[in-house]
Amino acid sequence: MTQFENKSLTCPCCEQSFETQLVIGYQVGEKDSDFCPRYLDGNPLPHLLHVCPGCGFVGFEADYRNLKDASQIKKIVNLLAGFHWQKGGTLGGAERYRRAALIATYTGKRSAEVADLYLQATWCSRMEGEPDDEQKNARRKAVKYFELALAAEEFSGDDLPVVHYLLGELQRRLGDHAKARKHFDKLDGFKDVDKWLLEWRDKQRALMQ
Ligand SMILES: [Zn+2]
Numbered sequence: 001m002t003q004f005e006n007k008s009l010t011c012p013c014c015e016q017s018f019e020t021q022l023v024i025g026y027q028v029g030e031k032d033s034d035f036c037p038r039y040l041d042g043n044p045l046p047h048l049l050h051v052c053p054g055c056g057f058v059g060f061e062a063d064y065r066n067l068k069d070a071s072q073i074k075k076i077v078n079l080l081a082g083f084h085w086q087k088g089g090t091l092g093g094a095e096r097y098r099r100a101a102l103i104a105t106y107t108g109k110r111s112a113e114v115a116d117l118y119l120q121a122t123w124c125s126r127m128e129g130e131p132d133d134e135q136k137n138a139r140r141k142a143v144k145y146f147e148l149a150l151a152a153e154e155f156s157g158d159d160l161p162v163v164h165y166l167l168g169e170l171q172r173r174l175g176d177h178a179k180a181r182k183h184f185d186k187l188d189g190f191k192d193v194d195k196w197l198l199e200w201r202d203k204q205r206a207l208m209q
Contacts, residue, residue, distance in 0.1 A: 001025070001027075001041055002023060002025065002026040002027075002039075002041050002042055002044045002047075003023070003024045003025035003026070004021040004022065004023060004024065004047070005021065005022045005024045006019060006020075006021060006022075007019070007020055007021065007022045007061065008020075009050055009052075009061065009064045010064065011052040011054055011055060011057050011064065012057070012063075012064060012067040012068065012073055013052065013055050013057045013067075013073055013076055013077050013080065014052060014054040014055040014057070014077075016052060016053065016054030016055070018052065018053050018054070020050045021047060022047075022061060023044045023047045023048055026039060026041065026044040027039065027040040027041055028040065033169055033200060033203075033204055034119070034122070034123075034166065034169050034170060034173065035119075035166065036122075036123040036126065036127075037123075043093060043124065043127045045093055045097070045120055045123065045124055046092065046093030046096055046124060048060060049093075049096040049097065049100050050064065051089075051090065051091050051096060053087065053088050053089070054087060055077070055080050055085055056080050056083055056085030056089065056091075056099075057076065057080060057103070058091065058096050058099045058100045058103060059100060059103065060100075063100075063103075063107070067107060069107075072106060072107050072108070075106045076103055076106050076107070079102065079103065079106060083099070092124070092128055093124035093127070093128055094121050094122075094124035094125040094128055094130055094134065094138070096124075097117050097118070097120045097121035097124055097138075098117075098118070098121045098138060100117050101114050101117035101118045101121065101138075101141065101145075104117055110149065110152075110154050111145045111146075111148040111149035111152060111154060112145070112146070112149035112154045112155065114145040115141075115142050115143075115144075115145035115146040115148075115149055116142075118138045118139070118141040118142035118145060119138075119139075119142040119166075119170075121138040121142075122135045122138045122139045122142060125138060136174065139170055139173060139174055140174065142170060143167060143170050143171065143174070146163060146166070146167055146170075147167070149163075150163065150167075160186075160190065161186075161187050161190045161193045161194070161197055162197060164183045164184070164186040164187055165183070165184070165187060165197055165200065165201050167179075167183040168180045168181070168182075168183035168184035168186075168201065168204065168205075169204050171183060172204055172207070172208060177208045180204075180205075180208065181205065181208070184201050184204070184205045187201050
């Protein structure tokens with residue numbers, strides 16, 4: 001069972017307080033080839049991001065606590081104004097992750113964190129049955145920010161094989177087989193790559209032949 005706990009949050013942008021629920025437990029089965037979890041009891045991802053009913057700010061519980069910089073808040077307020085929020089509105093899971101990713105680019109989050117938010121947007125988009133184009137747009141942005149994170153050396157050496165596998169798989173899903181192969185081939189340059197990861201890589205690479 002997905003488990004929740006009641007929580008009151010105060011919005012850093014419009015200062016409205018509201019009641020929400022924190023996810024404190026859920027169950028995961030297997031994972032898709034792009035690491036999208038197959039949740040056994042519904043998708044908890046949308047509930048990890050909280051939408052302010054007053055202004056449409058979207059963030060994790062920690063974002064509500066940590067966002068204090070006045071100039072960052074001003075930029076986000078301007079960004080949110082462009083979405084024409086209706087007071088008391090709601091957002092689906094994929095849209096929550098897309099907006100959180102956009103907001104994250106204004107709050108100085110690392111590219112790897114922005115990439116993760118776009119990746120999770122693609123997962124929610126699939127689970128929510130959105131049109132394919134929505135998934136593809138978010139997937140392109142996830143690739144862009146994972147590449148930026150690689151260039152900025154945001155990942156530890158231990159994480160690099162997984163990152164290259166994931167980039168290979170995201171490029172494969174976007175139909176760019178040359179770039180997919182380039183990332184899949186990178187795994188051969190690392191020592192001690194987990195066996196399961198090489199198996200997954202071989203399986204996905206074979207789909208392109
Ligand atoms: Zn607000």
